[in-house]
Amino acid sequence: MTPEAYDRIVTAELPNKQDPYLYGLVVKHMMHGPCGQLNSENVCMKDGKCKNHYPKNYANYTSHGTGSYPIYQRRNDGKVAKVRGHMLDNRWVIPYNASLLVEFDCHINVEICCDIRVVKYLYKYIHKGHDKVSFLIAPDNSGSNIDEISDFQNARWVSPVEATWRIYGFPLSGMFPSVL
Secondary structure, X not given: OOHHHXXXXXXXXXXXXXXXXXXXXXXXXXXXXXXXXOXXXXXXXXOOEEOOOOOOOOEXXXXXXXXXXXXXXXXXXXXXXXXXXXXXXXXXXXXXXXXXXXXXXXXXXXXXXOOOHHHHHHHHHHOOOOOEEEEOOXXXXXXXXXXXXXXXXXEEOOOHHHHHHHHOOOOOOOOOOOOO
């Protein structure tokens, strides 16, 4: 893909205020921090630096990065937004796709990744296993000693909807047409 193609999919700048709805969504959902010198107590701070590398550097155009991610266009065009009491500019915008942001009205980080490792990530994510829970069934005796090591059980969590689906024997997956 080319940097021009990246720009058609992903944006990392504040939109024009002429589109107040999109501008409001970006300010509400897609602004990082503030962190660093503006807020050293933010949860993203590790060893005095933002673990997500914000604020990003300004970039006049999108280019291929040295790793698997591009360097997104983040111009120093004077656009700012007040976020949690601080004036933030394009260096603080989390990459987003405008159509998805408008459709879902939530934080939705969209990145271009050009690396074979993305296949490994997707495979691990899809096959990460079932939800698990540790629990203990005990009488309501607040004075009794509980041996958490031997009394707790590790089990799989199944929601009521999934349990009903399995009890009725509905198929969990299917393929049509079948592949031989």
